[in-house]
Amino acid sequence: MKFLIVSGNPKNDGLTAAIIDEVARGARDGGAEVEILRVEKLERCHVCNGGWGECRATHKCVFGGDGFDEAQAKIKAADALALITPIYWAEISESLKGFIDRLRRCEFSFDGTGALSGKQTLIAVNAGGSGNGIITAVEQLDRFCQHTGAVIFDRLGFNRWNHDYKRPAAYAAARAIAEGRKNGESL
Numbered sequence: 001m002k003f004l005i006v007s008g009n010p011k012n013d014g015l016t017a018a019i020i021d022e023v024a025r026g027a028r029d030g031g032a033e034v035e036i037l038r039v040e041k042l043e044r045c046h047v048c049n050g051g052w053g054e055c056r057a058t059h060k061c062v063f064g065g066d067g068f069d070e071a072q073a074k075i076k077a078a079d080a081l082a083l084i085t086p087i088y089w090a091e092i093s094e095s096l097k098g099f100i101d102r103l104r105r106c107e108f109s110f111d112g113t114g115a116l117s118g119k120q121t122l123i124a125v126n127a128g129g130s131g132n133g134i135i136t137a138v139e140q141l142d143r144f145c146q147h148t149g150a151v152i153f154d155r156l157g158f159n160r161w162n163h164d165y166k167r168p169a170a171y172a173a174a175r176a177i178a179e180g181r182k183n184g185e186s187l
Ligand SMILES: Cc1cc2nc3c(=O)[nH]c(=O)nc-3n(C[C@H](O)[C@H](O)[C@H](O)COP(=O)(O)O)c2cc1C
Pocket: 011, 013, 014, 015, 016, 017, 086, 087, 088, 089, 090, 091, 126, 127, 128, 129, 130, 131, 132, 133
């Protein structure tokens, strides 16, 4: 399976990068082909036509040439996703917010027929400072999944004093998805 990690992290080192590594390692060990999609260079949504742009009907952003089209194609091709971000201002990173805002307009689906419908998704957020903002950040990503039909496999909240015992959970969650565990299965 193709396992795509969507990274809202602007950094190459640190705790969020370590979480991304754990998820990638777990998914690979579970047999998945892993790719990391960085979104910090993409622009935010232009909110065309007074709110509803043509993306609603075409499922394509008219400004997609900035790399968004390619990113959207990777999302569509993936069998499973991980959404991973540092927490800034008690929310998900600005770059991940900008990306999912745009993607949601192209891929929203309430009827189970969208490109993300049924796609298993792991959420991991890192409140690496005060530890505040985990609930808000998870809720933002949760709502994106609700709007697009993505199925949340698990929600992991990290901080500076829990990552020693939570990083193994990130590895294990990604590995379980890659090995084919489905939501609703009882262990
Ligand atoms: C602008 C900014 C705002 C931040 N806001 C929060 C916050 O609300 N809560 C929190 O726990 N950490 C906050 N942090 C700390 C980041 O979450 C932290 O730098 C990062 O998660 C540490 O992980 P890293 O090693 O991946 O950078 C903030 C950091 C920055 C740069």
